[in-house]
Amino acid sequence: MALKPEPTAPFHSVQYALRVLETVSRHGGGVSDVQIARETGLPVAHLAPLLLMLRREGYVEQVAVGAYAIGDSLALLGSGLTRREALEVKLQEALTELRDSVGAAIYVSRYVDGEVRITAVADGPRTPAVNEWVDFRSAAHASAVGKCLLAQLDVNGRKDHLSRHKAARLTSRTITDERVLLARLAAQPATVPFLDLQEYAVGTVCAAVPLTAGSTAGCLALSLPVEQAHRLREAADTLNRRAAPVALSLAL
Template sequence: MALKPEPTVSFQSVQYVLRVLETISNHRGGVTEEQIARETGLPPAHLAPMLDMLRSEGYVEQVTDGAYGIGDSLVLLGSGHEQQRAIEEKIQATLTELRDSVGAAVYVSRYIDGEVRITQYADGPLTPKVNEYVDFRFAAHASAVGKCLLTQLDRDGRRDHLSRHKITRFTSRTITSEQLLFSKLDSQPATVPVLDLQEYAVGTVCAAVPLTAGAAVGCLALSMPVEHAHRLRSAADALNRSAAPMALSLTL
């Protein structure tokens, strides 16, 4: 399925991060931040927070004062047949931490073979996942997950999806006009979370941010009861900050 031509912020971040990881892996004895900046062409103002993120995720470690080497997480992810299991475990651990920090159920969704699929999630007694009373595959036009995935498709891709999954009204807030839906998707800024304010289910609000790297289309999302809607914006901002390391895990 074709993607919109402009890359998302997550995609750009992942490409820069991969460049940094490649540079560090080429220096087995460790490499300084200044050398990484020279070899990657990234300005120090961008590189410093990226290295902090990679350290917190375990992808790099500070081997000596001022020098960086490959971390345990990256070594584990490269261990042959165990790679997929290691990636899933790392994503699940990240989702669990994110659930606890934002106080909401969180999800990773992918657009696979023309369908919306929730691939992993983390919920709990105080952060219940949304009641999937209608399969998410049939609700892309109404859910934050679905709309976020559709923003990453071109118009032909969206039309193909809606030709197979007709627009249906779920609540009084559901968009039922294809023209209006496409207009909202086209005007959605890449850096702003996609929201679902009781469009899929009465009593539930959701947010989603893209996880785009290469040809893959995915998103990171959260849901919470409508009585917690006053926390949605801050929770969505936290979700956005977690997008780049999550996209990196999916890419590796």
Template sequence: MALTNEPTAPYHSAQDALRVLETVARHSTGVTDTELARRTRLRPERLTALLRMLRREGYVTELTDRAYVTGETLRRLASAHGREGAVREKLQQTLDRLRDSVGAAVYLSRYVDGEVSVAQYADGPATPAVNEWVDFRSCAHATAVGKSLLTQLDPGARRDHLSRHKMARLTSRTITSDKLLLSRLDSQPSTVPVLDLQEYAIGTVCAAVPITAGTTVGCLALSLPLEHAHRLKAAANTLNKSATPILLSLTI
């Protein structure tokens, strides 16, 4: 299986954040933002935004005189002992925060062993999750999650997936032609959210953005009831801009 798309904005932000964290980690007594700017060669406004995010997520701690040291989150995620649980807990905290900021249920999904998998999600009374009335694994053609994951595969892997899963018509909007679906996947820009406009379920709209960490294909998605469809584009853009902490948790 190969990846096809260029890295998206969250990927570049995560790479920049990792450069900052690596520099901070090399200075156990603290490193100033001025020194960080010099060593990472990041623009001041870019560095300021990254440091704000890293402080909020607990990756760095600010001392006096604008000096920074590694934070508790980084120490926990970098530890071999209990790392898996720490990563899952941190991801859930971030998903919960995203749910509240975008006002929608959010999902972290991956493509594992040739199948779509929803690894974690965050919903609530005001932001209900999609009712999985048909197994997500069998309907990648009809969901934003599935289509986002498929866009990140090479053409051969896409065709292999579709050969193993019948493209059933779930609503009147569902694409059931593999030729049409593959054409749309080919033309999908990597920086533009993939949409599901009542293709999986009547009354629900969804959007997904890719978050690939290493060789693991993944995506971050949200769902809204149809009456909030006017918020979908703005919510998806917010989701895309807020995906960096998820990528960091998966990468460190």
């Protein structure tokens, strides 16, 4: 099923981060930020926040002023049979940190074989996950996760999904008119989080942002009880800003 052309920003930073990691990996004894900028073609001003994020995530370490080498996280990913386990641990650590930072349950979802799939969750006693009272695969029209994934498909892909999963009314706020839903998906700016204001379940609000990692549509999402709805937009903005490490762990 075809995806739309890749949106401009904000996740180009993941592609840049991969280029930085490739460059650092080629220099076993360390490499300067000036040399990294030269080999990747990235301006030093753009490189600085990327290096900061990569250091925070353990992918690179600073070995001298302005010089960097591969970090423990990246070294672990090259250790053969443990690669998948290492990636899963790294992803869960990133989601848990994001959960605690935002104060909300966090989800990773992918669109696989024509279906919405939640592939990772970080929740807790103070940040409970959404009660899946209707299968998420059948509720893409009503959830922030589903709408975010559908928006990454082309028009035919969206119509195909809705032909297999009819837009049922789950709450009084659910959009059930296919034309209205398709129009809203088409009009959504790529950099603006998708929101679910009690469309899937009464008592819950959600937000989702796209994760650009490979050719599969993906998204990063959060949920809050409706009593904390006043926090949703700020939390969604934080989610958007902090998505790069999650996307990177999926892309490696």
